[in-house]
Amino acid sequence: MGMVLAVLKGYFIFSIVIILIYAFRHFIFAYNRAFGRQRLFYNDIIASDMPTISILIPMHNEEKVLKFALESLLECDYDRDRMEIIPINDNSKDKTKEMLDEYHSRYHFIRPLHRDCSNRGKPAGLNDAMKTARGEIIIVFDADYRPAKNMLNQLALAFLDPEVGAVMGRVIPYNTDKNLLTRLLNLERSGGYQADQQARYNLRLIPQYGGTVGGFRKSLMLESGGFDTAVLAEDTELTFRLYINGWKVVYANSAECYEEVPETWAVRAKQVRRWSRGHNSVCFRYIIPTILTKNMYPREKIDGILLLLVYAMPFMLALALLDSLALFFLGEMNVWSGWFVLLFVGAYNTYGNFAPFYEISSALIIDGVKKDVLLLPLLTFNFYFYLWNVSLGFLDAMVDLVSRRKVKWDKTVRFTEESGQVV
Amino acid sequence: MRNDNQIKLKKKIHLSRTYRRLKVDRVSQNLYLFLWVIPFLIIFLYTYSIITFFLTDLAYFSLLPYLSMDEMGKVYSDFLPYFGGVYHLTLPDVVAPDNRFIAANMIFSLIIFLVCVSGRRSGHPLSIFVSMAVFIHMVSCIYFIFAPDYFPYTNSDYSELYIKQQVGIWLSFLSISGLITAFLGIGSIFRRIQTFIAIMLYSFSFGIIRYIVFLFILSKVSVLYMALMFFSFGPFFDFLYLVYIYGLYVEKVISVSESQEGKGVWEWS
Numbered sequence: 001m002g003m004v005l006a007v008l009k010g011y012f013i014f015s016i017v018i019i020l021i022y023a024f025r026h027f028i029f030a031y032n033r034a035f036g037r038q039r040l041f042y043n044d045i046i047a048s049d050m051p052t053i054s055i056l057i058p059m060h061n062e063e064k065v066l067k068f069a070l071e072s073l074l075e076c077d078y079d080r081d082r083m084e085i086i087p088i089n090d091n092s093k094d095k096t097k098e099m100l101d102e103y104h105s106r107y108h109f110i111r112p113l114h115r116d117c118s119n120r121g122k123p124a125g126l127n128d129a130m131k132t133a134r135g136e137i138i139i140v141f142d143a144d145y146r147p148a149k150n151m152l153n154q155l156a157l158a159f160l161d162p163e164v165g166a167v168m169g170r171v172i173p174y175n176t177d178k179n180l181l182t183r184l185l186n187l188e189r190s191g192g193y194q195a196d197q198q199a200r201y202n203l204r205l206i207p208q209y210g211g212t213v214g215g216f217r218k219s220l221m222l223e224s225g226g227f228d229t230a231v232l233a234e235d236t237e238l239t240f241r242l243y244i245n246g247w248k249v250v251y252a253n254s255a256e257c258y259e260e261v262p263e264t265w266a267v268r269a270k271q272v273r274r275w276s277r278g279h280n281s282v283c284f285r286y287i288i289p290t291i292l293t294k295n296m297y298p299r300e301k302i303d304g305i306l307l308l309l310v311y312a313m314p315f316m317l318a319l320a321l322l323d324s325l326a327l328f329f330l331g332e333m334n335v336w337s338g339w340f341v342l343l344f345v346g347a348y349n350t351y352g353n354f355a356p357f358y359e360i361s362s363a364l365i366i367d368g369v370k371k372d373v374l375l376l377p378l379l380t381f382n383f384y385f386y387l388w389n390v391s392l393g394f395l396d397a398m399v400d401l402v403s404r405r406k407v408k409w410d411k412t413v414r415f416t417e418e419s420g421q422v423v
Numbered sequence: 424m425r426n427d428n429q430i431k432l433k434k435k436i437h438l439s440r441t442y443r444r445l446k447v448d449r450v451s452q453n454l455y456l457f458l459w460v461i462p463f464l465i466i467f468l469y470t471y472s473i474i475t476f477f478l479t480d481l482a483y484f485s486l487l488p489y490l491s492m493d494e495m496g497k498v499y500s501d502f503l504p505y506f507g508g509v510y511h512l513t514l515p516d517v518v519a520p521d522n523r524f525i526a527a528n529m530i531f532s533l534i535i536f537l538v539c540v541s542g543r544r545s546g547h548p549l550s551i552f553v554s555m556a557v558f559i560h561m562v563s564c565i566y567f568i569f570a571p572d573y574f575p576y577t578n579s580d581y582s583e584l585y586i587k588q589q590v591g592i593w594l595s596f597l598s599i600s601g602l603i604t605a606f607l608g609i610g611s612i613f614r615r616i617q618t619f620i621a622i623m624l625y626s627f628s629f630g631i632i633r634y635i636v637f638l639f640i641l642s643k644v645s646v647l648y649m650a651l652m653f654f655s656f657g658p659f660f661d662f663l664y665l666v667y668i669y670g671l672y673v674e675k676v677i678s679v680s681e682s683q684e685g686k687g688v689w690e691w692s
Contacts, residue, residue, distance in 0.1 A: 030607055031606055031607060034444060035444060036444065038692040040442055040692055254439075265546050269546045321654075328653065328654070329574075330575065331575025331576065333653075358669075361670070365673060366443060366444070367440050368677060369677070370678060373673050374671070375670075376666050376667070377662070377670065379666070381548040381549060383659075384548060384551045385547075387551075
């Protein structure tokens with residue numbers, strides 16, 4: 001019994017220490033973004049010889065949204081002789097194919113890739129599209145995204161720096177006023193990009209390539225065998241693959257792109273669970289190489305490890321809560337009651353992708369977002385929401401690892417104004 | 424020739440949100456931290472014994488209409504080394520709940536659980552929170568069915584547990600509120616102090632009221648609810664008001680920084 005108690009108490013202390021590390025990390029990010037000297041992107045560079053880019057847009061039944069993405073891209077001020085748009089029609093059953101062919105007939109540089117095969121999913125689609133892409137630089141957008149006019153220029157500029165392997169832009173929700181969930185997601189996005197990503201870029205840590213609103217060098221991906229179709233979080237996988245091989249990912253805070261965020265909790269739960277599953281699979285695969293590589297600075301390694309473990313934390317925390325429940329019924333909570341609060345302090349600060357309240361506050365001050373800041377306390381309830389759904393994703397990843405089962409790509413449900421229905 | 428309208432318009436233009444940042448005022452940050460937050464923290468560390476003494480008195484007099492004087496008492500327990508112990512109320516010993524009461528609680532918990540996981544409520548953050556609270560309560564029910572004699576706490580033990588947890592909450596909140604208003608705040612020190620005091624006043628009031636309510640439930644209703652109260656209505660709820668009050672402060676900061684008078688708080692990278 002003594003041994004059991006020692007293990008339970010040890011785990012309790014271990015959890016508190018880990019989550020306090022995350023709390024401290026995010027405090028530094030919040031402070032750095034609010035008061036630190038900001039590392040500018042490459043906006044001031046004027047290049048006459050911009051790279052040729054291929055814009056890849058994975059699509060699966062996107063008839064309701066694809067025109068917004070394509071029309072926004074057509075408005076972009078990038079030299080049309082140096083760009084091509086490849087919408088990847090991945091086994092769509094709606095009018096996506098017809099609509100894309102119609103665009104192709106009007107614009108020669110829109111070259112749809114129609115896939116009708118069993119090997120579905122974003123990574124597989126991107127691999128096929130890269131083989132036909134003419135550009136050296138690949139820019140990726142999701143079908144529900146609406147890039148700003150100068151976005152392509154900004155993203156492509158990064159690749160004039162020979163150390164840069166990938167670039168990531170800022171994502172801003174456009175359907176924020178739909179309901180409480182979309183407002184809360186807007187706060188999270190603000191914290192995640194304006195504060196978290198920019199601070200990591202400032203501090204020369206690891207800004208993360210997010211799989212959309214970003215780009216990478218095609219040659220790097222093709223040389224290393226393209227995207228792994230067994231990985232759901234191909235974005236995180238790319239980030240770590242690049243860093244381990246000595247490349248950098250840069251963050252362009254000024255390259256803003258508008259996205260549709262989930263409007264129902266069910267869709268959000270599914271999305272978060274998928275992210276967690278994919279991210280944790282990458283964590284299992286890359287945590288040792290991240291520690292061992294000689295191509296990363298110590299600060300990058302520390303940040304990389306914390307980043308990889310971000311989606312494992314809610315599961316660790318769920319165990320810590322069960323642990324404290326066991327200690328309670330074993331009559332051992334007396335010793336720890338004063339410190340129990342630290343578990344919650346840490347818990348509330350832990351979800352890296354879902355920045356803590358003070359980091360979001362810093363971002364909102366910078367963004368000048370007034371009224372919605374009062375919704376911040378409601379994020380507290382997300383604590384249990386993420387605890388549950390991210391933990392399920394972690395368990396999915398564990399089962400994937402043990403059983404070697406094949407992962408199935410699952411698209412996030414779209415909500416469009418025009419149709420008035422869920423797509 | 425100057426166009427006044429254009430000049431007015433120009434004055435409204437703010438630095439783009441992309442790379443602007445706030446001016447650091449290290450003097451006010453340090454003054455606030457060293458002359459307000461840290462002294463406050465030190466004073467609290469050396470006075471929490473006295474605070475718990477008065478808190479216990481308050482709880483004693485509040486519960487007097489419901490419990491006799493002989494049933495309650497005030498005792499001192501050790502807590503943090505160097506800073507002293509805490510006072511807490513002792514209460515009458517617990518009689519384990521009978522099986523019919525436990526069964527009723529189990530059935531009620533199951534119904535709530537089923538409501539939470541069914542239909543459109545399923546997966547909603549509030550449903551998940553309630554489901555977890557119900558889970559904890561069901562564990563407690565099962566414990567009291569199979570091992571009522573082994574339940575390790577009396578009401579007095581819980582009272583001690585609560586006070587220690589509450590001192591932990593106050594210490595954490597003093598540190599968190601102090602740090603966020605010192606390092607992540609801007610503008611007048613007065614407003615920061617106002618926020619800091621509002622958080623701590625609310626925390627003290629909430630902590631005392633919750634203590635009295637919890638002790639009342641344990642003494643007059645059942646000890647069965649001890650785990651539920653400790654885990655589900657503990658520190659988690661304290662964060663709601665901490666973040667809300669801080670949110671009010673941030674809203675004011677944003678209003679000022681976005682106004683004409685607040686233009687000076689910004690710097691460009």
